[in-house]
Amino acid sequence: MGSVAIDDVRCKGCGRCIVECPRDLIGYSNELNERGYQYVVFKGEPEDCSGCALCAIACPDEGIEVWRRPDAQTFVTTTGLTERMTHYCPGCTHGVVHRITAEVLEELGLLGRAVGIAPVGCSVLAYEYFAFDMFEAAHGRAPAVATGAKRARPECIVFAYQGDGDLASIGGNEILHAANRGEKITVIFINNAVYGMTGGQMAPTTLPGQVTTTSPFGRDVADTGRPLRVSELLASLGTPAFIARGAAHDSKSAIKLKQYIKRAFEYQRDGTCFSFVEVLSTCPTNWGLSPNEATRWVEESMKPCYPVGVLKEPPSEGGET
16 A cells, blocks of 8 residues: 655646556546646545556656655655756656656765756756756757866765757767766766757757658658767777666666666775766657657657667776776
């Protein structure tokens, strides 16, 4: 038996929890909340809930908490995040990655040492949401700022949080050389195959045939080349590193993604190597899809181009590079 608490003010009505609930216990309210969203409500009895917490794991807005017993939460809002509500569009999975990142730092006891770098892009206001020290970086320059912070204060746990337009386009040179130097930083790379904040233009990661505001007839690879697979590019470097790609579009993927992000921070904590986690993320607004349609698009279209999994790990002690 479980118990579910839904914050109807934080809810943006994306409906991800409705899809994730295996017992169909969540549905839309007939009313709008004070922000104008049709929020969700728990429509069952407490004894109906199994306490699986899949609804809370999938929620991008920290709008749901779940208990198996009154004294045992299965999902707890981490102290690594502030109480501010995010500016992200309904269904955008930036919020899922924020929560996972903060949870991992808290579980590893690293919150007091954490320093985040927020560059230009949808993540430009990340400093409003993480409850620890943050730097603001120029467009694409987060790896350079992270390098400076880590070299000046090696005891800090420094991570850059970047989108695909920021990292793969204007910041391509920065990330390539930071990885090749083996900087002991962690980079979380949000790949939603489009420029988000600036209007949905084609990005280096845009899929062949994908429609964007600057490729209205679909990306033509004969003119623009094929999508840039950053994780594969970095994994090809000879420098030891941890390189992984996960996804945040559903609860199952988010659980696996958390494992990758945790390993990335563990490698930095231990002073082992550069670590990089790419995240396949949704952008319903710029894709012109509903949140649930965007989730299916990640599964059906993005994953074949960008396979998830660990692409590279540092050699074991005594092994060869």
